[in-house]
Amino acid sequence: MKKYDVIVIGAGHNGLTNAAYLAKAGLSALVVEKNPWTGGASVSRSLYEGWTYSNCSYVCSLFRPEIYRDLELARHGLQVIPYEGGITFMRNGDYFGSYSDTERHYREIARHSKRDADAYVRYEADVSRQTRLIRPLLLRTPPDPVSFKPRDVMELIYLIRTYWDLGEDILYDTIRFWTMSVGDFLDEYFESDIVKAHLAGSGIIGTALGVYSPGTAYVLLHHYMGDVDGSVGSWGFARGGMGSIAKALAAAFQSFGGEIKVDAGVDKILVANGRVKGVALENGDEHYANIVVSNLDPKRTFLNIMDEKDLPGDVVRKARNFKIRGSSGKLNIALDGMPAFYGMAEGHELLKADFHFTDSLERMERAYDDWKNGTWSKDPYLDTLIPTQVDPTMAPPGKHMMSVFVQYCPPQVNGRDWTDEKRDEFGQTIIDQISEYSPNFKDLILHAEIRTPRELENEVGLTEGNIFQGELTADQLLFNRPFPGYAQYRGPVKGMYMSGSGTHPGGGVMGAPGANSAREILLDLGRKNIVPAALNDE
Amino acid sequence: MTAPMTEPMIARAADKRVLPTPFHARASALCQTNCWSSWNAYTVVDLYSTLEDEYFAIRNATAAFDLTPMAKYRISGKDGLAYLDKLMTRKMGKLTPGRVMYAAWCNDRGHVLDDGTVFHLDKNHWRLCSQERHLDWLLATAMGFDVEIHDESAEVAGLAVQGPTSCRTLKAMNLEGIENLKPFQLRYFPFDDTELLVSRTGFTGDLGYELWIEPAHAEKLWDALFIAGKPHGILPNGGQALDMARIEAGFIQAGVEFVPAAELVRPDRGRSPFELGLGWLVHFDKPIFNGRRALLEEREKGSRYRFVRLDIDGNKPGNEAFIYNGKKEIVGHITSATWSPSAKMNIALASLKMPWGRPGDELYAEIYYNRELQWNRLMARCKVVNDAFFAPPRRRETPPRDY
Incomplete structure (x- = not known):
């Protein structure tokens, strides 16, 4: 049987990014994927004839432009189309709209609070400052703070200097920002509940925390630090759905001679004499390589496909303790036409953006209470988009596809496993909420894919359906991600590496963990690094 | 006693700072920014909404751009093709009726006066379409040829319809068989009791068409286009988005990549076709064309x-x-x-x-x-x-x- 230089487990965007760089560097690489399709959580599938869904992730901002350009993903067919703004519908019939045009945005906030309209300038400057600090770190390997290796020491000095240069108060701000709640953070700027509610959504998406839980301010930053064509904080649609990102990465990988096997779930990473020697598939096949990269989350990697006896005890313990909690659900809906919304003119440009139906922090916190109580939110926070208003490829002309991300949805319902009936009941809760704001929404539904953490875990392989492969809290970020001592993409067994969102800099369709991991592998092999450095962001 | 001015005389009178194009009412209704610029005396939209939306209409859906201000010349007569062969550096023999060719023309120093498209509309009828105005030069070159040159710039309204869903949009406008139109072909379609000329040409490097019609029917054309294009994502685009698309396509623009030779005060600052990446448009195997001698010399001595x-x-x-x-x-x-x-x-x-x-x-x-x-x-x-x-x-x- 052919021996590869490297085998990557999981054809998600990070696994493919990792494999593409290794293949580009001249290594023979195989990617094995358990599903019959590639993409992991950046996947587009057609489940209803004529419609294509972005089944999991649904918008793009975090994907590193350095990788996009370097791997020539545009040439391989990827196109990301930015959209502007957002809208939160209010229970009183009004709404709050967010616009990219500064003056228009000012006037819209001023409709709700004049003071907040002015405060937004301060808010934006403060948040932009934090994004400027974190963006250069995305394509860097986190330094190990207890290591005395020259590279770690240099990186640590770089990290400290980056902050120090801006003055000590910025360091205080940063530490507060990384640890405080998004609710407390927004309270320092705004008085209007609707403005706060609109902005707070980014602080809870994908996380099992509420708007007043410490750590959610960072989650907001995590959603703000991306860009589309250099416009930081902007989000866009991948033309053809998020699967286009994985498809372009797969095409780039294959153009460098890489091989992909689908329907090839891994049973075990094979270890002999303290180093990896390949993988054993669930179908009994074995493939051999001196390097095996797991793109799975840390729990699946260390507790499912590795033998505990091959691992140091602390890794097993840390993997067990790793926080990866299911908190989100997703609906993908085929619509027979464009739904109308109360108070919104037909074709209003805000409908081309993300829309939400939760108009206060109080309601958001109550939605979290339901999750803590072991059930899905009865009044959930939704992040809803209808990309087919812009993308002509995902539904027939005049028809639409709606993507609804739902916060919160627990991994189990009242301590019991999900059933199909419960899943449909959950879906109905969402449909009912949207119907309160759209008179014809229900009549337009042709098909709906309803996904609880159960479906996300079983299909995508994300433990508990956690979209980030692990919570984005300070105890699991930077040199703590996934765990202290293992944050530089190297596993505890020689030749074993990690490339998934469970590693720095975390989740979102970013490609950065995969690229960083490739850089470390090339370094260990004594090969020239070909992974691009972060762009100068000044 | 002098006769009162006719409507077209009023419309073109120089006491107005800028002229509206026949699409002006429609364009201004959709222009959210009030960003206009002037082009060949007309006022045209620079930016309708946001640069991103307009740019991505070109690259993702359908975008409509008002190109009425282009200079348009009707060339008629039995010597038309021979005339064009003398005018242009390119051999025009393949320009059969129903076809369009891209060409450039030079002064005697071999410097580019302009580039543009030549439409063979019908037997003995051609249209030259360019960004700059050239009647003086066109007439000077016509000496000895049995041709008539007529400036029809104000008599033809033009809309560029570009983008991946542009063919679908035009099909929805009932332009039967539009999908069979090949690049650089043109065809007439009946529209609103007149003829609509459609060419598969453009300045975006994408799938796209240009629509040409008498000004009196311009608004109806705009309306029909936007109704047909609605399910296909049509948006109007202004000059800013077009500029991005044409740079991506690698296309040169008069006044930017070269100064039209007729305007040059310092004659050495002109550019030859070779110096603009247009060497493929220069055909020395025809015996005579404007600039031939200078271009031959350049070929020998180097650019x-x-x-x-x-x-x-x-x-x-x-x-x-x-x-x-x-x-x-x-x-x-x-x-x-x-x-x-x-x-x-x-x-x-x-x-x-x-x-x-x-x-x-x-x-x-x-x-x-x-x-x-x-x-x-x-x-x-x-x-x-x-x-x-x-x-x-x-x-x-x-x-x-x-x-």
């Missing part, structure tokens, strides 16, 4: 400049930057630059002194940018790119795919 397309490191656009070689000597400058959202590259068009721009030459763009009152200077590495930065296969497909 002074080289037109290049550059892929620049980083993400700071290199507008008007000097280009340096590896020895820190200035070897040229950038004429057009933009970030390309479709190629995901920092791209530019540049004019370099010979021999620079050869494969493997080390080149740097000197880029200045300002962040909160701090000026920074970058020397960004440039790579010469041979073809268009973005060239989707759909631009040549017949019939084109649905999107």
